[in-house]
Each structure stands twice: as C-alpha cells, then as structure tokens.
Amino acid sequence: MGHKAVFLTYFVVESEKISSAYENFAERVMRMKSLTGVEIFSSSKQPAPHENESLREVLLSQYEVEHEGNRNDSQRLWLLVTVVEVDDIAMLEEVSELLLMDDSDVLVDQYPSFVTYIEQVDSNPHFSQGI
Numbered sequence: 001m002g003h004k005a006v007f008l009t010y011f012v013v014e015s016e017k018i019s020s021a022y023e024n025f026a027e028r029v030m031r032m033k034s035l036t037g038v039e040i041f042s043s044s045k046q047p048a049p050h051e052n053e054s055l056r057e058v059l060l061s062q063y064e065v066e067h068e069g070n071r072n073d074s075q076r077l078w079l080l081v082t083v084v085e086v087d088d089i090a091m092l093e094e095v096s097e098l099l100l101m102d103d104s105d106v107l108v109d110q111y112p113s114f115v116t117y118i119e120q121v122d123s124n125p126h127f128s129q130g131i
Helices: 015-033 053-066 091-099 125-129
Strands: 003-013 038-043 076-086 113-119
Touching: 003 015, 003 053, 003 091, 015 038, 015 076, 015 091, 053 076, 053 113, 076 091, 091 113
Parallel strands: none
Antiparallel strands: 003 076, 003 113, 038 076
C-alpha cells in the first residue's frame, strides 16, 4: 500500500517573474516523474498568491542573506500544491527536497522556498460504513 501526501511549496518572487518561477517548478515535477516508486496525482497549474506574513518574512530574509544584503520587498509569497503517492514512506523526504525551489549546487537561490507535506489517510472502513 502506498503513502499519499499533499506537498505545499511556498516561495517568494516578484509578480512579473512568476512565469519563470513556475517553469522552474514544472521542471522539478517532471524530474519527479522519473523517480521509481513515486506517482503524481496532481500538481498546481499555476502559483496562487498566499498570505502568510511571517513565512514571507523568513523567505525574504533568506533572499537578503544570499544576495549580499539586498532586500527585495516587492516579492510576494506564492503557493504550489502537488499530490503524490510513494511506495516507501522514506521517499517523502526525497520528494520534498525535489520540490524545494532552492538548488543545492548554487550559492544564490533564485526562488527562496519552503516545502512541507501532509500525509493523507488511506481509506478507512469507518468512513465507508458511516460512523
């Protein structure tokens, strides 16, 4: 039995650069398709603006550190959602790392981001019988 999860990818970018940010995300989802034991059920068709000032502030601070003190307050917080099923629960962390829009091989991240996931409950006999 697989493990289903909903992944939430939050990132900051200026509104006029949202298309290139989404292309970056879509490439990551395409790479995920090549992973053995991972099935993608759905993925956001476009980023949605998200209101969470504390998370936005954390990501703006990350941007500032990586850009030598330059802060870009015009960046908005955006959200992308991906629903997957993995054969092995350990794969959830690998999927998280893949959806993180930060690249480990570069010094300056183009899209500072944060990923979290919610594991979904599989069918439960109580739900089908009524509680």
